[in-house]
Amino acid sequence: GQQLNQSPQSMFIQEGEDVSMNCTSSSIFNTWLWYKQEPGEGPVLLIALYKAGELTSNGRLTAQFGITRKDSFLNISASIPSDVGIYFCAGQLVQGAQKLVFGQGTRLTINP
Amino acid sequence: GAVVSQHPSRVICKSGTSVKIECRSLDFQATTMFWYRQFPKQSLMLMATSNEGSKATYEQGVEKDKFLINHASLTLSTLTVTSAHPEDSSFYICSARENTVNTEAFFGQGTRLTVV
Numbered sequence: 001g002q003q004l005n006q007s008p009q010s011m012f013i014q015e016g017e018d019v020s021m022n023c024t025s026s027s028i029f030n031t032w033l034w035y036k037q038e039p040g041e042g043p044v045l046l047i048a049l050y051k052a053g054e055l056t057s058n059g060r061l062t063a064q065f066g067i068t069r070k071d072s073f074l075n076i077s078a079s080i081p082s083d084v085g086i087y088f089c090a091g092q093l094v095q096g097a098q099k100l101v102f103g104q105g106t107r108l109t110i111n112p
Numbered sequence: 113g114a115v116v117s118q119h120p121s122r123v124i125c126k127s128g129t130s131v132k133i134e135c136r137s138l139d140f141q142a143t144t145m146f147w148y149r150q151f152p153k154q155s156l157m158l159m160a161t162s163n164e165g166s167k168a169t170y171e172q173g174v175e176k177d178k179f180l181i182n183h184a185s186l187t188l189s190t191l192t193v194t195s196a197h198p199e200d201s202s203f204y205i206c207s208a209r210e211n212t213v214n215t216e217a218f219f220g221q222g223t224r225l226t227v228v
Contacts (some may be wrong), residue, residue: 018152022226033216041207042219043156088155098144098209100217102155 001025006089006103014111021087021106022073029091033100037086043056046087050111067068076108084110114140116208118220125227133191133223135206141186142208146217148180150203162189183202196227 006023013019023032031050035043047058049065049072054062063074072091076083089103115138125131135145144163148156160176162168162183170176178200180192189208193200203224207217 035219040203040222040224042116042207042222045216045218048216099146099158099161104155107153 004026004089004091004101004103006106008106009104010107010109012109012111013066015079015081017079019076019108020073021089022071023089023091023103025070025091025101026070027093028069029035029101031094032063033092034061034063034072034074035088035090037088037105038084042073043088079108079110081110081112084108086089114138114208114216114218116122116142116206116218116220118206118223120223121221122224123226125135127197127227128195130192130194130198131225133193133204133206133225135179135189135191135208135220137187137208137218140210142189143186143210145183145189145206145208147181147189147191148205148207150205150222156205159191191227196225198227201225201227 004023004025033048034046037043047056047063052069053067054065059078086105086107088105089099119134119135146161147159150156158171159174160168160170160181162181164183164186168181183189203222205222207219209217
């Protein structure tokens with residue numbers, strides 16, 4: 001089936017550093033979503049992207065929908081302790097069903 | 113964003129019994145709801161997609177007779193794990209979306225099922 005390759009799998013950074021993670025696929029997607037999940041909770045939507053090339057910000061978070069429609073990145077600037085969690089990308093295929101395809105997740109750990 | 117409420121958040125049951133998990137959309141009508149299963153340190157695995165008033169569409173490898181899904185109204189879907197076994201212990205998460213142009217799906221808080 002379709003896969004989203006998300007990297008890195010984990011990140012260990014110092015508080016205040018910037019973070020970058022991305023998702024790539026061999027398939028074309030018409031929607032990219034970025035979620036954050038904390039332990040024992042469901043994922044929370046951070047940013048939704050609908051157009052190729054679209055760049056969207058949500059506070060210190062910025063995400064872009066790749067021009068090829070096969071990739072997306074998420075940046076977090078000036079990380080703080082509450083940014084700790086697992087970040088997932090998810091995409092909806094152009095010709096696909098309603099369901100989302102999820103990346104494997106990026107586990108972010110921040111050293112104070 | 114929209115609110116999706118999942119209940120219970122934790123449940124412990126004996127092997128052989130059945131457990132029902134509810135997923136409600138609180139401030140919107142959810143035409144479509146999704147049920148996922150998540151193992152520790154892994155991504156979400158889609159189990160099934162349910163549309164209000166119709167039978168759920170199960171992903172390959174998911175037993176429809178074991179994981180019963182009902183989506184009888186636009187605000188409620190239920191997942192029943194029948195004859196639960198310890199290997200069914202997992203984190204189950206639902207999500208819901210409106211039938212609008214935007215395709216965001218909003219997630220419930222998840223249910224930690226432990227079968228003993």
